[in-house]
Amino acid sequence: MSDITAIAAFKDNYIWCLRQAKLALIVDPGDATAVLQHLQLHQLQLAVILITHHHPDHTGGIKELKQLWPDAVVYAPALEQDKIPYADVWLEDKDQIELADFNLSFQVMQLPGHTLGHIAYYSAPVLFCGDTLFNAGCGRLFEGTAAQMWQSLSRILTLPDQTLIYATHEYTLANLEFARWADPDNTELANYQHWCQQQRELQQPTLPTPLAVQRQINPFLRAEDVGLQHRWQQHNAVDLFTALRSAKDRF
Numbered sequence: 001m002s003d004i005t006a007i008a009a010f011k012d013n014y015i016w017c018l019r020q021a022k023l024a025l026i027v028d029p030g031d032a033t034a035v036l037q038h039l040q041l042h043q044l045q046l047a048v049i050l051i052t053h054h055h056p057d058h059t060g061g062i063k064e065l066k067q068l069w070p071d072a073v074v075y076a077p078a079l080e081q082d083k084i085p086y087a088d089v090w091l092e093d094k095d096q097i098e099l100a101d102f103n104l105s106f107q108v109m110q111l112p113g114h115t116l117g118h119i120a121y122y123s124a125p126v127l128f129c130g131d132t133l134f135n136a137g138c139g140r141l142f143e144g145t146a147a148q149m150w151q152s153l154s155r156i157l158t159l160p161d162q163t164l165i166y167a168t169h170e171y172t173l174a175n176l177e178f179a180r181w182a183d184p185d186n187t188e189l190a191n192y193q194h195w196c197q198q199q200r201e202l203q204q205p206t207l208p209t210p211l212a213v214q215r216q217i218n219p220f221l222r223a224e225d226v227g228l229q230h231r232w233q234q235h236n237a238v239d240l241f242t243a244l245r246s247a248k249d250r251f
């Protein structure tokens with residue numbers, strides 16, 4: 001896999017830039033200025049834009065980038081066609097994108113919950129998952145139901161352990177506060193929180209994060225854990241996920 005770097009934008013967004021020689025693929029450019037600075041600094045040509053969902057902090061830079069790089073191809077979820085202007089290719093679940101210039105192909109995963117049309121892009125071991133899964137947390141339910149989001153996270157859980165989660169927000173420390181409160185018996189969490197605090201003190205991202213780590217420390221991915229269900233007095237994964245998500249909203 002080519003190298004992937006985080007372009008920081010707004011307060012806590014990451015716009016991912018995958019480069020292959022002098023070509024750049026950009027994921028969720030909410031802010032054109034941040035992207036253009038990065039492209040100039042590294043003398044890159046914008047070739048591809050991948051959009052996961054319609055929120056402005058993921059799409060706000062598309063128009064300006066397309067004006068400057070009219071040949072760049074913008075991929076976006078078909079179900080959000082009316083909310084994402086300037087896209088070129090509309091994608092549905094299980095579509096395959098072939099990017100010959102990058103020597104890459106991505107599989108599209110429809111992951112409703114945060115928004116109804118939300119998609120992720122998977123090219124092993126990389127998962128660009130937008131606002132579905134975060135380090136130690138998951139996206140808010142703006143449009144979908146808790147059951148839909150649990151279904152989406154369950155699909156991510158079918159991917160291999162070494163999958164790298166490229167989420168689009170640095171919410172990790174706040175998420176870990178909730179995780180430690182929600183899952184106090186989880187001994188992995190304390191060590192992991194310490195590591196994340198060190199990363200942030202060094203102003204380094206806590207992303208990407210391996211799925212194997214998230215399986216251990218992310219309470220939203222542990223909804224099938226019988227011990228955690230017992231602690232929360234819930235009897236199945238959907239109910240525990242629903243309880244966790246609603247507790248996090250109020251935390």
Ligand SMILES: [Zn+2]
Binds near residue numbers: 053055114131
């Ligand atoms: Zn969003």
